[in-house]
Amino acid sequence: MKYKIPRGTQDILPAQSKKWQYIEQKAHDLCKRYNYQEIRTPMFEQTELFARGVGDTTDIVQKEMYTFEDRGGRSLTLRPEGTASTVRAFVENKMHGWADQPVKLYYIGPMFRYERPQSGRMRQFVQLGVEAMGSADPAIDAEVIGLAMDFYRELGLKNLKLVVNSLGDKESRNNHRNALIDHFKPRISEFCGDCQSRLEKNPLRILDCKVDRDHELMSSAPSILDYLNEESLDYFKKVQQFLNDMEIPYEVDATLVRGLDYYNNTAFEIMIDGEGFGAITTLTGGGRYNGLVEEIGGPTTPGIGFALSLERLLMALDTQGVELPVEQGLDAYLVTMGDQAKEAAPKLLHQLRKKGLTVDGDYLGRKMKGQMKAADRQQAEYVLILGEDELAQNSVMVKTMATGEQELIKLNEIMEKIGK
Known part of the structure; x- marks a missing residue:
């Protein structure tokens, strides 16, 4: 079903x-x-x-x-x-x-x-x-x-x-109410069932009727402003x-x-x-x-x-074509190469999130090209590339997506780079 x-x-x-x-x-x-x-x-x-x-x-x-x-x-x-x-x-x-x-x-x-x-x-x-x-x-x-x-x-x-x-x-409304009843009552049979039931209960609501809004008595109905x-x-x-x-x-x-x-x-x-x-x-x-x-x-x-x-x-x-300034994209996307980098990824992502960054990474085992495409689709400002060489140096390669510039940065200095 x-x-x-x-x-x-x-x-x-x-x-x-x-x-x-x-x-x-x-x-x-x-x-x-x-x-x-x-x-x-x-x-x-x-x-x-x-x-x-x-x-x-x-x-x-x-x-x-x-x-x-x-x-x-x-x-x-x-x-x-x-x-x-x-x-x-x-x-x-x-x-x-x-x-x-x-x-x-x-x-x-x-x-x-x-x-x-x-x-x-x-x-x-x-x-x-x-x-x-x-x-x-x-x-x-x-x-x-x-x-x-x-x-x-x-x-x-x-x-x-x-x-x-x-x-x-209350006094003004009551006076206006009585005037509306006197106005509509002689021809109330020409109005819809809802209006007929409203005549005595709440005649003001007749003026709000969508069915009979073009009836001639609507335009000539007593104005509340005359009864204030x-x-x-x-x-x-x-x-x-x-x-x-x-x-x-x-x-x-x-x-x-x-x-x-x-x-x-x-x-x-x-x-x-x-x-x-x-x-x-x-x-x-x-x-x-x-x-x-x-x-x-x-x-x-x-x-x-x-x-x-x-x-x-x-x-x-x-x-009106108004575009709201809603936040789009990620601060960074983590791309991993090799089993060791993949094992290290959850800890690094967690640390970056705790520091206030919006980050994500690969959970489908995609190759580097596929991960880079994912980063681009999610409008990541930076890509963090982590492989065996970077792990050995306790660093990560940071790529600025807007310019293509790449820079090797120590893990403990990532916030200084991306946080700006």
Whole structure:
């Protein structure tokens, strides 16, 4: 029987894995600069956590979760996103009581959603997420957005477009919600089944529908910006002011809504503004979720965050022809001639590795020509040639591959030569 990889997943082979490592290290370094600390949560949680945290009217909860029952009869779900798990950890570990507030966290890890696989969208995908909990200051909204923009820019992406909106506070959202119901209700039968079920539960999500996005009522729907109360409007203006101060260009889009139920006030997306990236141009989505911690059993705690797919990021880098400066090749490749040299090779390789060099050698018994070809394929900077004559002199012949220059060097002086 031949086994195949499950649909919607991928094998990340060594050449590509180096790019992943580079991107992940860039994320670690950038988050450290912003003073965000890494959190690692389980890959599965109680199903109810996502129903409450993500929202039971969302496509994720209704259609896309990988849910199973364990031997104890408990319903568990592979995490479809990272915010709910991070907030659960925040509540369970009483981080709201920590002296340093807000609590600033980030995570990198696999998520799982059962949806139709397409370019840049997998059933198992890796998310980088950032969450800041404990502050209702619009300045931290701008900080979170700035972190996301810095991440893309420092990796070399261009033609980025930041779109921001405000979903308002609870009062503003309720007023807008009632206006949306009045707007859509007379003709809701013309919309898809999902939209019909959302009308009373969460009419804002009708605006995010892909099936009915061209319906005439979509373009004439009431704008949330017309229903922001004074407090919400002032908050949104301050976020924009901070973005201006940070010289981060943006556009205000009143039609921008987030697909999860817990968002309020600031919402944003970062897109690729250009051709060649496909139909889905959004790279990142995020926003403020001031009621989520309370929903999951914690005290009233404001929060804001974003999440992005590393697969979509890599796709964007490829589309724009960005070459990541990943390390390639070996510091040195050890070529042996004769049985005595082959016997001495493991010890020498081990010593060089302990000193921090990236080295390899032959394990297939190839002749010198074959070993030299292997060194060339693996882009070795130096070849160390070890034969009986070199052993007798406690030395090794060092060949610089770029120039062809050869030099006999004592074994205890190799680091001085190669380390430079």
